[in-house]
Amino acid sequence: MPKELCDHCQEKIVVSFEEKIAGEVKRFCCNGCRTVYKILSENDLKDYYKIREGRSESISQANQKEARFKYLDDEEFKKKFLRSSEKVLQFSFYIEGVHCAACLWVLEKLPELNPNIISARLNMSTSTLSIEFNESANLSEIAVLITQLGYYPHPLLAEIDSVQLKKQETKRDVIRIAIAFFCMGNIMLFAVSNYLGAEPNLKIFFDIFSGILFLPILFYSSTPFFLSALGSIRSKQLSIDLPIALALIMGSVLSYYSLLIGQHHIYFDTLATLVFLILLSRFLLKASQQSSLTHENIYSFASQIPARKLEEGNAKETYARFIKINDYVEIHAGETIPIDGVITQGTSSTNNALITGEINPIEVKSGDQVFSGCINNSATLVVKATSTLEKSELGKALKQIEKGWQGKTSLMRLSDKITKYFVILQLLIAVITFIYFFYVVDFETAYLRALTLIIITCPCALGFTPPLTLTIALSKLAKNGILVKDERVLENINQCQDIFFDKTGTLTKGNFQIIKWESLSSREEEERLLYSLEENSKHPIAKSLRQFVIKQWNDQNKKLIPIQFKKIEEIPGKGISAINENGDIFEIKPFGSQSAQTSFSLSKNDQVLANIYLEDEIYPDAKAILEELRSRFNTYLLSGDNESVVKKVGTQLNFEPDKSFFSKTPQQKMEIIKSHPLSIMVGDGANDAVAINSALVGVAVSNSMDLSLRASHVYFNQNNSLQSLKKLIIVANETERIIKRNVSFSLIYNLAGVYLAIIGVITPLLAAILMPLSSFTVLASSLFTTKRMRNNT
Numbered sequence: 001m002p003k004e005l006c007d008h009c010q011e012k013i014v015v016s017f018e019e020k021i022a023g024e025v026k027r028f029c030c031n032g033c034r035t036v037y038k039i040l041s042e043n044d045l046k047d048y049y050k051i052r053e054g055r056s057e058s059i060s061q062a063n064q065k066e067a068r069f070k071y072l073d074d075e076e077f078k079k080k081f082l083r084s085s086e087k088v089l090q091f092s093f094y095i096e097g098v099h100c101a102a103c104l105w106v107l108e109k110l111p112e113l114n115p116n117i118i119s120a121r122l123n124m125s126t127s128t129l130s131i132e133f134n135e136s137a138n139l140s141e142i143a144v145l146i147t148q149l150g151y152y153p154h155p156l157l158a159e160i161d162s163v164q165l166k167k168q169e170t171k172r173d174v175i176r177i178a179i180a181f182f183c184m185g186n187i188m189l190f191a192v193s194n195y196l197g198a199e200p201n202l203k204i205f206f207d208i209f210s211g212i213l214f215l216p217i218l219f220y221s222s223t224p225f226f227l228s229a230l231g232s233i234r235s236k237q238l239s240i241d242l243p244i245a246l247a248l249i250m251g252s253v254l255s256y257y258s259l260l261i262g263q264h265h266i267y268f269d270t271l272a273t274l275v276f277l278i279l280l281s282r283f284l285l286k287a288s289q290q291s292s293l294t295h296e297n298i299y300s301f302a303s304q305i306p307a308r309k310l311e312e313g314n315a316k317e318t319y320a321r322f323i324k325i326n327d328y329v330e331i332h333a334g335e336t337i338p339i340d341g342v343i344t345q346g347t348s349s350t351n352n353a354l355i356t357g358e359i360n361p362i363e364v365k366s367g368d369q370v371f372s373g374c375i376n377n378s379a380t381l382v383v384k385a386t387s388t389l390e391k392s393e394l395g396k397a398l399k400q401i402e403k404g405w406q407g408k409t410s411l412m413r414l415s416d417k418i419t420k421y422f423v424i425l426q427l428l429i430a431v432i433t434f435i436y437f438f439y440v441v442d443f444e445t446a447y448l449r450a451l452t453l454i455i456i457t458c459p460c461a462l463g464f465t466p467p468l469t470l471t472i473a474l475s476k477l478a479k480n481g482i483l484v485k486d487e488r489v490l491e492n493i494n495q496c497q498d499i500f501f502d503k504t505g506t507l508t509k510g511n512f513q514i515i516k517w518e519s520l521s522s523r524e525e526e527e528r529l530l531y532s533l534e535e536n537s538k539h540p541i542a543k544s545l546r547q548f549v550i551k552q553w554n555d556q557n558k559k560l561i562p563i564q565f566k567k568i569e570e571i572p573g574k575g576i577s578a579i580n581e582n583g584d585i586f587e588i589k590p591f592g593s594q595s596a597q598t599s600f601s602l603s604k605n606d607q608v609l610a611n612i613y614l615e616d617e618i619y620p621d622a623k624a625i626l627e628e629l630r631s632r633f634n635t636y637l638l639s640g641d642n643e644s645v646v647k648k649v650g651t652q653l654n655f656e657p658d659k660s661f662f663s664k665t666p667q668q669k670m671e672i673i674k675s676h677p678l679s680i681m682v683g684d685g686a687n688d689a690v691a692i693n694s695a696l697v698g699v700a701v702s703n704s705m706d707l708s709l710r711a712s713h714v715y716f717n718q719n720n721s722l723q724s725l726k727k728l729i730i731v732a733n734e735t736e737r738i739i740k741r742n743v744s745f746s747l748i749y750n751l752a753g754v755y756l757a758i759i760g761v762i763t764p765l766l767a768a769i770l771m772p773l774s775s776f777t778v779l780a781s782s783l784f785t786t787k788r789m790r791n792n793t
Contacts, residue, residue, distance in 0.1 A: 069140035072155060081155075082139070088118060091139060093129045093146065093153035095122065096169050097224060107149065114145055127169070128156065150231020150241075177279045180221040183213045184272040191269035210268040211259050217275050218252055224279075243427055243454040244278065251451065265444060270764045274455060277768040281775075305372070307338035310382065320372065320389045327385045331376045337383065339372050340392040345382035351375040422750075426457050433758055449760060455767035456753035465742040465778050473735040481717035482724050489713045492696050493732035498676045499629060499725075500691075502683035503639040503649055505540050505701050506721045507626075508616035512544035512598065518611040526610045527552060530602055532563035533576045533588050540684065541598065541614065574665070575600065590642070598641055623653055625722045629729075633680075638672060638691070640664055666690045682725060699725065742778045749774045 007026040018027050071077055083090040095107065107129055110120040116137030121130045131142060146153040190206035222245075229245035251271045258265040305320040310328040320338035323329060328344065331337055337350070347365045351374060364370060370383055372392040389395050430450045437446035470487045477484055484490070504510050519526060531549040534542040553560045565586075568578040575589040590600045591611075602610045629635055637653075637660040639646050646662035649655075661672060669691035673681055681688070681695035692698035692712045700712035701721040716724040753770070756762045762770070 069143040072139040072143060078139075084135075087135050088132050089135060089137075089139075090130065090132050092156040093131070093143070094156055095127050095129045095146070095151045095153055097151040097227065098122070098127045107146070107151070110142070110145065114142065117142060129153070148231055148234045150228035173279075173283050176221045176223075177276065177283060180217050180272065180276040180279055183217050183221075184269075184276045187213050187269050187272045204262075207259055207266055207268075210266070211256060214252070214255075214268045214272055217272050218248070221279060222248055222275050225275075240423055242423065243430065246427075247451045247454045248275070250447070254447070265447075267447075267764075270448075270451075273765050274768045278455075278771065281771065284776075305336050305338045308332075323385050323389065325385055325387060329383050329385060331381045331383060333376060333379055335376055337370050337372055337374045337376055339383070339385045339389060340387045340394075341370060341383035341385045343368050343370060343381050344384050346380055348379040348381050349377040351377060422457075426454065429754060429758075430454050445760070448764060449757060452762050452764045452767045453754060453757040455764055455771055456757050456762060457750045465746065466739050468779070469735055469738050469742070473731050477728065477731055480724070480727055482728055483715040483717065484728075485713050485715075489697055490732040490735050492713075493680065493729060494736050496633065496678050496680050496696055498634045498636060498679040500636045500638045500673060500676070500679055500681045500683075500695070502681075502688050502691075503637060503641060503646065504616060505684055506682045507622050507637070507649060507653060508618050510540035510544075510616065512541055512614040512616050514545075514548055514612060515615050516611075516613040518613075519609075520611075521609045523610075526602060528560065529563060529586060529604075529609070530588070530612075531560060532565070533568070533578055533586060533602075535562055536568075537570055537576065539570075544614070545612075590640075598645055618649065618652060619720055619722055621720070622722055625726055626653055628726065635659065637661065638664060638669055638681075638683075640666075640669075670694045680725075682721060699728075738781070742781055745781075746774055746778060749777075 006028050018025060020026075078089075081091070098107075107122045108120050110131070111117045114133075114137070116134045118132040118134065120132075122128070123130070129146070133139075133142060143153045143155075187210045190210045194203050194206055225241045225245045225248060228241035232242050248271060251267045255266045255268055255271070257263075307318050307320050307323050308315045308330040309318050309323060310316075310330055315330050323339045327339075329338060329341065333348070343364060343366050345366060347363075350362050350364055350370060364381075369386075370376075370381070371394065372389060373394040387395075430453050433453055434446045434450035437449055470490065473490065474484050474487060501507055517523075527549045531546055534545050537543075550560065563580070565578040565580050568576065570576045575587060578586045580586070585605055587603045587606075588600055589603070590598070598614045598616070600612055601608050602612065626635055635655065637646060637650050637655045639649075639662055641662060643662045646660055647657075650657070650660035661669075664672070666688065667690065669688065673679055673691050673694040677696065679695050680697045680699060681692050682699040682701060683692055684701065688700075692700060697714065698712040699714045699716065699721075701716045701724075714728065753762070753767070757767065
């Protein structure tokens with residue numbers, strides 16, 4: 001019984017999705033096709049199917065493909081499924097036919113093939129291609145272009161689609177491999193009999209049956225090679241499948257021709273084994289890559305947050321990534337809130353530092369909104385989820401970081417260039433080898449050695465080594481609370497010569513203690529005024545002062561009511577100024593002091609109300625870590641604090657006097673950083689934003705993740721920024737070393753393979769076995785080394 005076809009895309013149905021539409025039961029291969037069919041039906045656009053079916057004979061193959069995707073240009077479809085941002089549209093496809101990471105450089109070349117495409121990013125773990133394109137572009141044209149490259153794009157209209165499509169493709173791959181294995185096994189039985197000296201009549205019989213058994217392999221199992229090769233010819237982008245397809249065609253034509261005229265140049269056994277082994281190795285390699293990348297992505301930073309899901313009154317332990325909208329979650333005191341949601345039971349306080357940068361506890365009660373990544377401080381809460389992890393505020397911020405992981409490092413560009421010209425060189429050497437041995441020896445030797453050379457040489461490992469290693473390294477950092485916005489950061493770190501440290505929150509803990517308070521008026525009013533001025537500031541000093549005032553008032557059982565100002569302004573490096581309804585001017589300003597404490601004055605209309613002195617605590621391991629860093633970098637102290645404070649810290653941490661800068665404004669910090677182009681700047685995400693943004697590598701150590709990453713390249717979600725910096729530098733060094741080692745290994749492996757193939761040491765069968773070893777070795781090397789790197793850091 002023939003398999004049913006999807007009522008939308010006409011593909012064979014593996015898992016059926018049924019729905020009654022306009023009184024008629026329709027069957028679809030995935031949820032996406034069902035959704036599109038409903039949209040077309042509801043908007044009187046079913047003529048699309050008539051065009052596709054009724055006129056298909058009168059239009060060209062290209063037009064048929066375009067008609068197949070025409071619904072993607074419908075305004076209703078675009079309004080519902082396309083994401084837009086500043087005249088840039090975004091859409092995702094599930095790409096069928098991606099067999100290894102070498103496909104990355106083909107699909108990510110789309111912007112070069114269509115100027116309306118801004119970017120194309122392939123996620124190997126999900127086979128998802130994310131496209132950004134201009135409003136003037138037609139999505140159907142982009143889909144057709146992808147098919148011309150030898151892949152089939154399935155529009156993703158829901159999160160579940162990629163999972164279903166992945167299952168369907170995996171099932172098709174398994175069937176393709178199974179058929180190749182069955183036919184190969186029987187062909188090998190006939191071949192062994194022939195090699196052992198079968199009777200002439202039996203030999204002819206075995207050859208005929210081998211030819212018949214090879215047909216399913218040639219016309220079904222080998223389809224991916226031919227489609228990829230055809231796509232590469234159409235797009236003028238050489239594919240690694242092109243030489244394999246040529247070898248299969250040449251071998252098949254020669255074998256069937258020899259069978260007809262009674263010659264002995266029959267290679268059905270070799271070709272069948274070749275197809276089976278390549279399909280199997282690619283399937284296993286792809287599964288290994290996807291398995292590693294599925295667990296090594298940016299969401300590893302948040303997806304492992306434990307969650308206690310309530311089901312019929314019972315709590316079930318799970319993880320944040322499994323929580324759905326309208327699920328109820330129980331969160332105990334001290335636990336991380338796993339999802340965005342609304343409190344339905346309980347009263348507590350939360351620490352929202354990761355999302356807002358504010359470390360002061362925020363009182364929350366039933367009906368209040370809470371956010372993923374924040375800490376529940378004091379009591380058990382029951383929260384109703386209002387979003388999934390991916391759609392939460394934390395998830396959106398992580399998505400922006402992941403988007404930045406599509407940049408190309410110089411090593412990646414070099415790898416892309418090598419991969420691109422590798423196929424040309426491979427074909428050229430194969431042709432030369434064939435011609436040479438054809439004239440010097442005979443046709444069979446020439447063909448077998450050229451075929452062996454094509455099989456043994458494969459640039460897959462060259463193509464996927466840099467992106468795979470970088471993705472794993474960035475994900476390991478994310479698990480350690482180190483979020484890198486751009487993958488080029490790791491390469492840039494290895495070029496840096498200087499590191500500049502802001503004092504507060506980097507070398508010191510940023511938890512200021514008030515050493516002295518010189519009150520010149522009413523202490524109670526001073527505290528109230530101080531809190532009101534610092535209420536919305538993100539500076540570490542402001543956070544410490546707010547905590548101090550709140551504690552003072554709570555200890556005395558007094559209610560703190562902030563003063564309302566008509567206007568308030570914070571100038572980084574200079575302080576805060578505010579005006580009330582009466583026109584009075586209130587200011588907090590730092591002032592010079594001979595003491596080694598941070599000091600500032602609180603004033604009203606230029607009349608000083610209080611002088612306040614604070615002191616910060618240096619991290620215990622700061623001195624040791626700085627000494628390690630000095631073996632490779634020049635270290636500088638760059639602070640806005642007064643000379644006495646900076647000199648005291650500089651002396652304690654062995655900074656050279658000429659490398660300690662004090663009383664510097666944000667503008668002056670920026671100018672100093674710009675004079676050192678190969679520098680890392682580590683500072684406060686908001687107050688040092690200008691200087692951080694001017695450095696080759698900018699690192700933010702406090703404030704909210706979203707705010708910090710607007711100015712910086714790296715965000716530390718850890719208390720000890722020096723430990724995080726040390727880990728970041730170690731990972732950057734190791735990542736570059738792994739990439740260089742693996743690329744070198746792949747090149748040497750392929751060169752050795754070329755030599756052994758030419759001199760005849762390797763047969764096509766042995767080449768088919770050895771071919772995937774290069775990729776598997778590189779994959780194992782990347783996974784093992786990055787795992788060890790994480791354990792050591």
